[in-house]
Amino acid sequence: MSNLAAPTTHEGTDAEPRIHLLDTLLANMEGMIYRCRIDAQWTMEYVSAGCFELTGYQPQDFLLNSRICLEELTHAEDRAYCRKVIVDALANHTRYVLEYRIIKANGEVRWVGERGMAVTDPASGDTVLEGFIQDINERKRAFEALREAERRFRSIFENAVEGIFQSTATNGYIAVNPALARMYGYESPQHLMAELRDIDHQVYVDPGRRHEFLRRMEEDGVVLGFESRVWRRDGSIIWISENARAVLNDAGEVLFFEGTVEEITTRKQHEEEIRFQATHDALTGLPNRTLLYDRLEQAVFQAHRHGNYLAVVFFDLDQFKYVNDSLGHQVGDRLLKTVASRLKSCVRDADTVARLGGDEFVLLLTDQASEDSFTQTLQPILEKVATPWLVNGVELQITCSMGVSLCPADAADADTLLKHADAAMFRAKQTGRNNFQFFSAEMNSAINGRLEMMTKLRRALGANEFTLHYQPKLQLATGKIIGAEALIRWPQADGSMISPAQFIPVAEESGLIIPLGEWVLQTACAQIRAWEKAGHAAIPVSVNISPLQLERGNVVDMVTRTLAETGLAPQYLELEITESVVMREVEKSFAILEQLKALGVKISIDDFGTGYSSLSYLRRFPVNTLKIDQSFVRNISSDPNNAGIIQAIISLGHTLNLNVLAEGVETEEEFRFLLENRCDEMQGYYLSKPVDEEAFVQLLPPSDA
Numbered sequence: 001m002s003n004l005a006a007p008t009t010h011e012g013t014d015a016e017p018r019i020h021l022l023d024t025l026l027a028n029m030e031g032m033i034y035r036c037r038i039d040a041q042w043t044m045e046y047v048s049a050g051c052f053e054l055t056g057y058q059p060q061d062f063l064l065n066s067r068i069c070l071e072e073l074t075h076a077e078d079r080a081y082c083r084k085v086i087v088d089a090l091a092n093h094t095r096y097v098l099e100y101r102i103i104k105a106n107g108e109v110r111w112v113g114e115r116g117m118a119v120t121d122p123a124s125g126d127t128v129l130e131g132f133i134q135d136i137n138e139r140k141r142a143f144e145a146l147r148e149a150e151r152r153f154r155s156i157f158e159n160a161v162e163g164i165f166q167s168t169a170t171n172g173y174i175a176v177n178p179a180l181a182r183m184y185g186y187e188s189p190q191h192l193m194a195e196l197r198d199i200d201h202q203v204y205v206d207p208g209r210r211h212e213f214l215r216r217m218e219e220d221g222v223v224l225g226f227e228s229r230v231w232r233r234d235g236s237i238i239w240i241s242e243n244a245r246a247v248l249n250d251a252g253e254v255l256f257f258e259g260t261v262e263e264i265t266t267r268k269q270h271e272e273e274i275r276f277q278a279t280h281d282a283l284t285g286l287p288n289r290t291l292l293y294d295r296l297e298q299a300v301f302q303a304h305r306h307g308n309y310l311a312v313v314f315f316d317l318d319q320f321k322y323v324n325d326s327l328g329h330q331v332g333d334r335l336l337k338t339v340a341s342r343l344k345s346c347v348r349d350a351d352t353v354a355r356l357g358g359d360e361f362v363l364l365l366t367d368q369a370s371e372d373s374f375t376q377t378l379q380p381i382l383e384k385v386a387t388p389w390l391v392n393g394v395e396l397q398i399t400c401s402m403g404v405s406l407c408p409a410d411a412a413d414a415d416t417l418l419k420h421a422d423a424a425m426f427r428a429k430q431t432g433r434n435n436f437q438f439f440s441a442e443m444n445s446a447i448n449g450r451l452e453m454m455t456k457l458r459r460a461l462g463a464n465e466f467t468l469h470y471q472p473k474l475q476l477a478t479g480k481i482i483g484a485e486a487l488i489r490w491p492q493a494d495g496s497m498i499s500p501a502q503f504i505p506v507a508e509e510s511g512l513i514i515p516l517g518e519w520v521l522q523t524a525c526a527q528i529r530a531w532e533k534a535g536h537a538a539i540p541v542s543v544n545i546s547p548l549q550l551e552r553g554n555v556v557d558m559v560t561r562t563l564a565e566t567g568l569a570p571q572y573l574e575l576e577i578t579e580s581v582v583m584r585e586v587e588k589s590f591a592i593l594e595q596l597k598a599l600g601v602k603i604s605i606d607d608f609g610t611g612y613s614s615l616s617y618l619r620r621f622p623v624n625t626l627k628i629d630q631s632f633v634r635n636i637s638s639d640p641n642n643a644g645i646i647q648a649i650i651s652l653g654h655t656l657n658l659n660v661l662a663e664g665v666e667t668e669e670e671f672r673f674l675l676e677n678r679c680d681e682m683q684g685y686y687l688s689k690p691v692d693e694e695a696f697v698q699l700l701p702p703s704d705a
């Protein structure tokens with residue numbers, strides 16, 4: 001052993017080659033083989049050549065501590081540890097294994113690994129240590145880096161806000177982090193893993209959810225944004241979103257799944273709120289038009305499929321506008337809420353009560369075995385809605401009208417069913433309200449008739465097809481014609497006339513009454529001026545103002561403009577407003593009438609006696625004339641009630657200093673009665689039917705008469 005620093009003796013020549021081999025091996029070995037004494041310096045007796053590579057010192061530097069000793073070479077902080085491990089091994093007669101730092105000759109600190117054992121020197125009989133020291137700096141550094149990375153990842157795992165899990169394909173968890181345990185309501189990850197052994201049933205609320213998770217995993221190897229409802233430990237339910245992937249082995253087999261879990265309950269609640277708002281009515285919480293259509297389409301589908309009946313009920317409160325106008329919107333809203341809950345209480349859970357807006361509701365009654373069973377549902381609704389309710393200590397009552405269309409009998413699609421139910425509701429209103437009507441084919445033709453009429457009306461207005469007739473008014477005391485009522489006429493190509501009773505309601509319904517009414521006003525005013533200019537005595541002409549004109553059209557502006565355009569003095573224009581319209585919106589009507597009065601035009605209340613005017617209102621209203629409705633004039637002799645009513649109206653009118661006119665006077669008898677009862681004026685076939693302008697002009701007295 002040429003580079004052995006200590007002298008060694010070997011007996012026998014056959015040992016030479018072995019010694020040579022050992023020499024070579026020891027010299028070329030990475031690391032240092034040593035023999036040392038068990039003393040304070042670990043005094044070296046033998047050090048192999050690898051010593052230089054390992055420490056930067058020559059083997060001779062160590063031998064018998066000539067320049068440096070092993071104790072000194074060892075990093076000061078590790079010396080005690082090294083000594084303890086060795087001493088313990090000696091005591092236990094075992095090998096020792098150490099990892100510690102040395103300080104090389106150039107001052108560099110490096111990690112080394114050492115293993116060795118105590119041996120007895122056969123020559124001296126002393127116990128010495130023989131061992132091997134190797135540089136493990138790189139391995140140690142890699143290990144440290146790994147440990148650091150592991151520590152960092154564990155910290156992320158432990159402290160993440162999101163839940164993190166590893167789970168098996170067979171329904172159990174391998175690892176979960178504290179966030180997931182908290183999210184699912186468990187004390188710790190350990191508790192969660194101990195208790196949740198069946199993810200399929202214990203975690204997911206909706207059956208088949210785990211199956212879906214596994215299906216997607218199998219298909220794509222990942223599951224992204226997987227939203228589910230899951231149980232918490234206390235039985236409550238939360239929404240979660242999972243992102244997960246399959247971890248595979250080299251053979252491509254699934255080892256486990258790992259992923260993250262985010263709680264999204266609040267987001268889901270917001271989404272749910274937004275969805276609810278988009279599909280429900282804010283005031284009553286009932287389904288709105290959008291949701292109604294959805295449900296209706298489904299119900300139609302089901303009715304076809306199962307052969308059951310479906311009823312679509314159009315529901316509208318009677319005179320709801322009065323409640324709103326007279327008691328205010330707050331009371332109106334409360335009423336609508338009350339109605340909504342009453343309606344719900346009358347139908348089954350599977351049925352739908354929706355609000356379309358205003359006081360319009362739609363009911364979908366499904367799954368009925370026969371058409372008759374609907375009647376049994378609707379009758380109680382009429383009664384329930386009409387039950388009085390208390391508002392600020394005052395008892396109020398409101399009724400409703402309903403129209404019903406049936407699927408499949410009346411229509412097979414949602415739109416037509418709704419349209420038919422609406423038509424039937426219209427009929428219920430016409431037949432005195434507080435009732436329900438089933439749709440009939442004849443209603444359908446009425447709707448079509450109305451639609452056709454609307455189109456024709458619009459065209460006729462553009463083509464200026466209308467004309468005015470005038471019906472004279474007679475002053476009973478003098479027998480003189482003192483005015484006229486302008487009445488619209490719609491002559492047809494065949495010489496016939498369409499009655500205003502037919503087309504005025506359609507014009508009202510379509511809004512066409514606004515331009516039509518303006519045309520009437522302008523034509524009448526221009527006509528009076530023309531008569532005047534032609535040398536006839538100027539007489540006032542009255543024009544009918546429709547409810548919609550009063551409600552929507554700006555009547556005051558229209559009259560002001562027309563008077564200015566035609567140059568007519570306002571006292572020659574009289575506006576006839578129906579009593580029921582005035583009474584419908586008392587305050588609004590009052591304001592408009594005041595402004596009209598200020599313009600100087602006259603105002604008469606048409607159809608008086610049919611609209612329940614109260615005396616106090618009449619006194620306030622700036623009107624000139626009460627026109628007794630023709631229904632009272634008719635049969636005066638045969639019906640003493642009518643005679644009494646007319647006498648009462650005349651006397652009331654005179655008390656209030658108003659002019660009283662009776663319309664629809666057809667007979668001498670009626671004429672005499674009115675004369676005797678000091679009615680001021682009359683109008684009717686007895687004197688003249690409404691006639692065209694040329695015929696009317698013959699009735700007019702000359703200007704100096």
Ligand SMILES: Nc1nc2c(ncn2[C@@H]2O[C@@H]3COP(=O)(O)O[C@H]4[C@@H](O)[C@H](n5cnc6c(=O)[nH]c(N)nc65)O[C@@H]4COP(=O)(O)O[C@H]3[C@H]2O)c(=O)[nH]1
Binds near residue numbers: 501544663
């Ligand atoms: N049986 C009978 N009827 C008599 C007698 N005297 C007059 N009449 C009719 O009674 C109606 C009186 O007009 P109204 O009550 O305002 O009722 C009017 C009015 O509400 C409406 N109307 C007519 N022209 C206009 C108009 O220019 N504008 C508006 N908004 N409505 C109009 O149409 C309704 C019907 O008008 P008309 O068919 O012209 O019917 C007129 C008139 O021809 C009589 O002695 N016996």
